Amino acid sequence: MSELPLLRVDGLEQRFDASGSLFDRLRFDNGRISAPRRIVHAVNGVSLTIRRGEVLGLVGESGCGKSSLAKTIIKLHEPTAGRIILDGEDITGHGFQRMRPVRRKMQMIFQDPYASLNPRQQVSDIVVEPWREVAGGSADAAHERAMQLLAKVGLGAEHAARYPHQFSGGQRQRIGIARALSVNPELIIADEPVSALDVSIQAQILNLMMDLKDDLGFSYLFITHDLSVVRFISDRIGVMYLGFMVETGPRDAIFDNPHHPYTQALLKAAPRIGQPLPPAAEQLTGEVPSAFLLPEGCAFRTRCPLAHARCAREQPALKHIGAGQSVACHLHDADEKPLHDAPLPVAA
Amino acid sequence: MTAQTDAPLLRVRGLKTWFHTFGGVVKAVDGVSFDLSPGKILGIVGESGGGKSMVGFSIMGLVDRPGRIEAGEIIFDGRDLARLDDDAMQAVRGRQIAMIFQDPMTALNPLYTIGNQLEEMLTLHTDLGPQARRARCIEMLAEVGIPQPEARLGAYPHQFSGGMRQRVVIAIAMIAEPRLLIADEPTTALDVTIQAQLLRLMKAQVEQRRTALILITHDLAAVSQMADRIVVLYCGRVVEIGASAALIASPRHPYTRGLLDSIPASHQGRSRLPQIPGTVPDIRKLPPGCSFAPRCPRAAERCRAEVPELTAAAGGSAFACHFPLEASA
Ligand SMILES: Nc1ncnc2c1ncn2[C@@H]1O[C@H](COP(=O)(O)OP(=O)(O)OP(=O)(O)O)[C@@H](O)[C@H]1O
Ligand SMILES: Nc1ncnc2c1ncn2[C@@H]1O[C@H](COP(=O)(O)OP(=O)(O)OP(=O)(O)O)[C@@H](O)[C@H]1O
Ligand code: SF4
Ligand code: SF4
Ligand SMILES: [Mg+2]
Ligand SMILES: [Mg+2]
Numbered sequence: 001m002s003e004l005p006l007l008r009v010d011g012l013e014q015r016f017d018a019s020g021s022l023f024d025r026l027r028f029d030n031g032r033i034s035a036p037r038r039i040v041h042a043v044n045g046v047s048l049t050i051r052r053g054e055v056l057g058l059v060g061e062s063g064c065g066k067s068s069l070a071k072t073i074i075k076l077h078e079p080t081a082g083r084i085i086l087d088g089e090d091i092t093g094h095g096f097q098r099m100r101p102v103r104r105k106m107q108m109i110f111q112d113p114y115a116s117l118n119p120r121q122q123v124s125d126i127v128v129e130p131w132r133e134v135a136g137g138s139a140d141a142a143h144e145r146a147m148q149l150l151a152k153v154g155l156g157a158e159h160a161a162r163y164p165h166q167f168s169g170g171q172r173q174r175i176g177i178a179r180a181l182s183v184n185p186e187l188i189i190a191d192e193p194v195s196a197l198d199v200s201i202q203a204q205i206l207n208l209m210m211d212l213k214d215d216l217g218f219s220y221l222f223i224t225h226d227l228s229v230v231r232f233i234s235d236r237i238g239v240m241y242l243g244f245m246v247e248t249g250p251r252d253a254i255f256d257n258p259h260h261p262y263t264q265a266l267l268k269a270a271p272r273i274g275q276p277l278p279p280a281a282e283q284l285t286g287e288v289p290s291a292f293l294l295p296e297g298c299a300f301r302t303r304c305p306l307a308h309a310r311c312a313r314e315q316p317a318l319k320h321i322g323a324g325q326s327v328a329c330h331l332h333d334a335d336e337k338p339l340h341d342a343p344l345p346v347a348a
Numbered sequence: 349m350t351a352q353t354d355a356p357l358l359r360v361r362g363l364k365t366w367f368h369t370f371g372g373v374v375k376a377v378d379g380v381s382f383d384l385s386p387g388k389i390l391g392i393v394g395e396s397g398g399g400k401s402m403v404g405f406s407i408m409g410l411v412d413r414p415g416r417i418e419a420g421e422i423i424f425d426g427r428d429l430a431r432l433d434d435d436a437m438q439a440v441r442g443r444q445i446a447m448i449f450q451d452p453m454t455a456l457n458p459l460y461t462i463g464n465q466l467e468e469m470l471t472l473h474t475d476l477g478p479q480a481r482r483a484r485c486i487e488m489l490a491e492v493g494i495p496q497p498e499a500r501l502g503a504y505p506h507q508f509s510g511g512m513r514q515r516v517v518i519a520i521a522m523i524a525e526p527r528l529l530i531a532d533e534p535t536t537a538l539d540v541t542i543q544a545q546l547l548r549l550m551k552a553q554v555e556q557r558r559t560a561l562i563l564i565t566h567d568l569a570a571v572s573q574m575a576d577r578i579v580v581l582y583c584g585r586v587v588e589i590g591a592s593a594a595l596i597a598s599p600r601h602p603y604t605r606g607l608l609d610s611i612p613a614s615h616q617g618r619s620r621l622p623q624i625p626g627t628v629p630d631i632r633k634l635p636p637g638c639s640f641a642p643r644c645p646r647a648a649e650r651c652r653a654e655v656p657e658l659t660a661a662a663g664g665s666a667f668a669c670h671f672p673l674e675a676s677a
Binding site for chain 2: 266
């Protein structure tokens with residue numbers, strides 16, 4: 001099937017200006033005044049595709065730009081460069097008004113279940129807010145819709161009139177999910193939806209999200225730093241490092257046959273229940289560079305055990321290496337085919 | 349092993365730390381007991397709000413009002429810390445017992461350099477002179493894997509990455525060579541590659557200096573890699589305690605079983621995850637009987653009437669359940 005991907009992101013970049021006010025920036029160097037800017041390179045030319053009904057898991061360490069990528073895709077942040085194509089429509093330049101109908105197709109569940117819900121709104125109002133924005137509708141219809149949504153995520157009518165602070169973390173996360181579902185989106189961007197929760201509650205939420213996907217057929221961009229979660233939920237996986245996509249591929253290929261040295265280190269370091277700590281010899285050394293000051297060449301080279309001269313000179317591009325797997329590393333540079341010419345993997 | 353190496357450094361007995369609030373009494377820790385010997389690691393796991401951090405705060409003498417230690421003993425090196433006055437406790441804290449706090453961002457003072465904060469521990473707790481202090485700080489930073497430690501002494505916390513900051517926090521806790529180290533979620537939110545590095549570092553400390561370590565975390569996999577023994581807390585009570593390997597291979601308490609089953613790693617191929625239904629009860633309104641009864645697949649009439657007592661089992665383990673799972677092998 002050569003169907004159009006639901007979401008296609010090409011060369012997306014996000015730079016934040018974290019300089020602060022002019023006053024904060026003032027520096028005196030050798031008797032001269034300057035006011036340098038501090039630019040965070042949060043997302044550096046990321047490309048990805050998500051097909052209908054597919055779950056793309058996104059992993060990477062804290063601060064590597066996962067949330068920034070997600071928020072740029074739903075246009076909470078304007079992209080610095082690159083293109084975002086949803087269901088064939090280029091939404092890169094869309095303003096708030098033109099994003100309205102788009103939000104019906106794409107919703108986000110936010111990382112922090114505590115901060116992302118308005119504390120002064122009742123839950124029944126919170127969950128239908130995106131729906132009312134796109135569909136309008138009477139107060140009665142909205143209430144009915146709210147009840148349906150709450151039931152879908154396992155909350156009852158008795159919860160409808162309560163406020164967010166009256167719920168536990170897991171329940172709040174359900175409210176966030178109900179809210180995202182309200183418009184029957186085709187794509188849900190879920191940013192660490194279970195990371196703040198206890199394992200016992202995590203399992204409830206993961207099951208719920210998979211059930212909803214099976215029943216309603218939508219796709220996820222699922223962000224997490226927990227490898228066991230990503231393995232459970234994903235069809236395909238993307239691995240980010242310092243704002244770069246360093247490897248993408250089908251779930252089993254990434255876990256069984258990782259190619260990028262960072263992916264390999266990540267999998268080796270993951271704690272396994274009942275197993276001893278991995279030996280120190282397999283440990284990565286070196287520091288994660290600052291997102292203010294990216295190194296020349298490969299961003300991973302300050303920690304890479306296989307770094308060589310070319311890595312300091314030249315930034316590796318993400319290239320297809322076969323069977324739907326792509327890697328950004330000079331060691332895997334035999335195939336020169338650009339990413340999007342590669343055949344899309346067939347769904348399992 | 350001789351009897352001497354086995355003698356516990358810390359004996360906690362029947363510890364109760366309660367908060368008297370307007371909404372009722374929060375029994376954050378409600379009758380917790382365990383032993384810990386030098387050179388050993390005890391893991392504490394359990395649901396959020398289960399009282400894990402509060403056990404650590406109680407040992408450190410850092411429980412703030414409206415909370416207080418209501419009952420129990422914390423025997424450290426022969427003295428009951430629960431009965432020490434503030435001055436005496438001050439002398440124990442930092443020097444004898446140090447804690448790595450859950451929130452890494454608040455653990456460092458943004459206004460002082462890394463060097464200042466390390467050195468302060470030595471000024472307070474040792475009689476080293478300025479030269480020796482400086483040398484020790486550099487050595488300690490190198491030990492926790494900070495490159496160019498000498499140059500970094502003058503750096504401020506914001507100039508470090510999250511992983512480096514957490515290593516500095518660990519360095520500060522360890523520099524005065526405490527005999528007991530309490531690490532509260534020391535690696536949560538860090539990349540697994542950094543997490544493995546930090547865990548290995550703490551393990552080396554335990555092995556080389558015979559430090560006793562309490563590792564508090566909700567990450568069962570991490571705890572199973574580190575701990576000799578594991579305590580499982582639920583609603584302020586110990587529901588199960590035992591040697592790590594045995595507890596993970598063959599848990600007796602249904603909550604421990606549920607926790608282990610909920611970890612996605614143990615379920616490859618995408619079936620549904622076994623889940624513990626329901627949520628943690630409001631700790632001010634605990635049900636009579638077993639606190640886990642509303643969520644427990646094995647719950648029966650007796651569970652709702654009678655609080656299960658902690659019962660000793662084979663191999664120094666114990667569980668609090670009327671209808672425990674079979675011990676395998
Ligand atoms: N609005 C902003 N202004 C300036 N810098 C930002 C902003 N948002 C994020 N950053 C920076 O961009 C980088 C990427 O942050 P981001 O939140 O996307 O990471 P993440 O991968 O989601 O991390 P985590 O796993 O901790 O959630 C970080 O260095 C962060 O400090
Ligand atoms: N100042 C306070 N007043 C009332 N209750 C409190 C206070 N501080 C803590 N508690 C309660 O004590 C209980 C135990 O809290 P504690 O921080 O030890 O939990 P925890 O197991 O460390 O949880 P987490 O995994 O979320 O860190 C919680 O139910 C909490 O609500
Ligand atoms: S390009 Fe070089 S430094 Fe980068 S991951 Fe590959 S080998 Fe390592
Ligand atoms: S005492 Fe009863 S309710 Fe409590 S854990 Fe055991 S079987 Fe379950
Ligand atoms: Mg994030
Ligand atoms: Mg805690």
